[in-house]
């Protein structure tokens with residue numbers, strides 16, 4: 001955290017005119033806003049240090065790989081939530097660690113800049129991000145398309161991404177693809193949005209599909225024809241792991257007792273999608289390129305016993321002090 005503070009450029013762009021400019025409705029997706037160059041190379045390097053200080057990565061399945069690409073829909077994740085949230089417990093099979101002081105400070109730092117930069121998109125006007133998710137996606141992995149649980153999160157999901165290692169063309173790493181989809185069968189639309197390392201993107205409105213903004217008021221992970229799903233594809237020939245940090249706002253009215261994980265939902269959505277595609281023969285070519293799934297996706301990491309969780313929590317707390 002000290003390293004990041006030292007290099008942190010604050011909330012006001014000091015560089016060229018148009019720095020931190022935000023493009024909205026990117027790829028024709030209403031509610032998707034993107035800011036390239038959100039993090040500079042020094043800030044990314046500090047973020048890598050923070051990622052490197054974490055050891056409690058849990059593996060999440062986003063559906064089963066298929067097709068010639070051989071991509072695994074599996075990622076490594078750590079979730080942090082506010083004090084009040086069933087700390088170091090299992091939320092629907094997902095361990096959620098307490099934020100702690102250092103991470104709360106990090107959340108504040110990133111949250112402030114995000115709110116400033118995405119002000120025109122009205123990000124978090126009346127709310128405050130209170131959870132943080134760290135994700136690593138290997139060069140041969142991906143996140144299948146899904147909706148984050150619609151009634152669990154309030155509007156506004158912000159993600160920053162970069163690569164684990166610097167690359168020749170850009171010290172912040174390699175580009176990747178945000179895959180947005182809506183509809184099924186013949187009416188299905190896909191927007192593949194190229195994303196640069198160090199950029200930030202925000203999902204709101206139809207791009208996120210939270211219950212309050214969905215025309216059908218959908219809950220859980222159910223799909224509709226008015227909201228978009230999102231997924232992550234690495235570019236062909238990708239050689240480095242993608243790092244990302246996602247900030248969200250918990251809906252306090254949401255009932256977490258029967259929570260299921262977003263990853264599990266991705267598997268379900270992909271399976272449903274696959275069925276839809278099977279029914280629609282015209283789509284088969286595209287379907288195999290999109291790597292859906294069937295079954296799988298327990299998405300838990302919940303096979304740790306209580307002792308395991310506590311030990312991991314203690315470890316995390318120690319690390320928090322050093323980052």
Ligand SMILES: [Zn+2]
Pocket residue numbers: 209213214215216217218224225226227
């Ligand atoms: Zn909808």
